Every structure is written in structure tokens, then in C-alpha cells.
Amino acid sequence: MVKFLSKFDCDEVFDASPWNFNGDFILMAKCEANRAPSSYQLDSVGIWVQLSNLPVEYLTIEVAKSIASTVGKPVNLEPDVKKWCKFARIKVQMSIYQPLIKSVPYTLLKWEEITVPLAYERLPRFCSLCGLLGHELERCKIRFDIMGKIEESKSPEFRKRLQDLLKINYSEELRGGSVIQSPSKERQNSLNVEKQCADSLSEDTEGCNTNHTIADPVPNENSVQDEGHNSHSIAVEKITPAVFP
Numbered sequence: 001m002v003k004f005l006s007k008f009d010c011d012e013v014f015d016a017s018p019w020n021f022n023g024d025f026i027l028m029a030k031c032e033a034n035r036a037p038s039s040y041q042l043d044s045v046g047i048w049v050q051l052s053n054l055p056v057e058y059l060t061i062e063v064a065k066s067i068a069s070t071v072g073k074p075v076n077l078e079p080d081v082k083k084w085c086k087f088a089r090i091k092v093q094m095s096i097y098q099p100l101i102k103s104v105p106y107t108l109l110k111w112e113e114i115t116v117p118l119a120y121e122r123l124p125r126f127c128s129l130c131g132l133l134g135h136e137l138e139r140c141k142i143r144f145d146i147m148g149k150i151e152e153s154k155s156p157e158f159r160k161r162l163q164d165l166l167k168i169n170y171s172e173e174l175r176g177g178s179v180i181q182s183p184s185k186e187r188q189n190s191l192n193v194e195k196q197c198a199d200s201l202s203e204d205t206e207g208c209n210t211n212h213t214i215a216d217p218v219p220n221e222n223s224v225q226d227e228g229h230n231s232h233s234i235a236v237e238k239i240t241p242a243v244f245p
Helices: 007-015 061-068 141-152 156-164 185-202
Strands: 002-004 019-021 024-030 044-052 073-077 087-095 103-107 113-121 213-215 233-238
Touching (some): 007 024, 044 061, 061 073, 061 087, 061 103
Antiparallel strands (some): 002 213, 002 233, 019 024, 044 087, 103 113
């Protein structure tokens, strides 16, 4: 569990998500009053998705939301739509237990259907065979099951069909480059204040504190603390879904 002294800092952490550690997502949820830690379902993550191959006139908020809804629930948009050039950019709340979606068909006004390739920013490890997060090809359970059936089968035709299932389905093209955003107006004001504080401290001026965060590690996610019912606290868990020995 992590506690912030400032609601602004807490919001900044969520706005800058997703966060990765050792190749996996760090899943987070804001704590709510009168709710036990064990009741939180950390099974989704907010991730920025890039939508490519759209005609210029279709680089709109409405189209981006329509396409992104096939991946998850749209939660945020690139604030400056004018920056959309090579792709539209939208943040969605995506389940960590669903395979990655490589592309989405979209029908234009003239009933012409196009394919919109998707790319994901800050994408952690994923399997190139099944498309699930949390493991790579070498540790894929589906791959192990298919290889086991190939060894057991005595039919050359059936073995050939099983071998075709082992072809790579998901490539590194799903990784989208991160887009650097300029700080929001509120964040820029905060940075200016912090700079003024730093300048004051350098002149031995007291009464100005720039330390706005505090971290309280909790060894067990099911443990309950009174501090967990603070609106500026978050429950954090590093989950590696679908990882097999």
C-alpha cells in the first residue's frame, strides 16, 4: 500500500500510468472508505493505444473512442488532438487476462472497410503465440499443451495441423513508442512552486517543503490498516497473469 500526502501527487501517478517493473505491469487502485483490501480486483490496467492507418478526416475523438472500445473502456484521450498525425492516441482500461488485439476493422462512410493496426505504449512482456500478458513464448502453457499432443499423435496429418498452431501470431510491432507529453497547466504550476522552494532552501529559508509523497510497504495485500481508508492512498500489486512453470 502506498500513501500520498498530496491528492495532486496521487493523481499524477495514475495519470502517468501504466507503470512496469521487471517486465510486468504494476496494477493500482485508489483506496475507498470502508472497503477491505481483499475486495479490490486488480485485473485491468490503463494503457495508451495508438490507432494507425486512419484517413485524416477520421482522426476524431468519436472515431478513436469507437475503435478503442473493442480493446477496453476508453478513459482518456491525448489532450491535443491537433498532434494526431500518424496515429490517433487514446487510453483504455484493458483487462490483463485477454489476448492483445492486433487490429480492428472499421467501416468508412462509403461502406469501405479498412484495417486499423493497434500499438500499445509501455507494453510489458507478452506471448508471441497466445497474445497474453505476463509470460513469453518459452513459458506458454498453450505451447506446452500443443507440443505434448504432437509427441503423442501418430497421425502425420494431425501433427502437421498442430505444428501450424505453433506459428508466431503476435510480433514486436505491437509495441508503440512512448509519446512525451508537455506538463499540464496544473503540473507546470506545481513545478514552478517546487523550484521556488528549492531556491528558497538553497538560501537557508525555512518553511517550504517539497516532499509530498510517502510510501508504506505492506507485506500482505490482505492486511488491513486504518491508513488504507485515505482518499490519497492506493493499493498496489505487481501481478504476473498467466505465467506457467
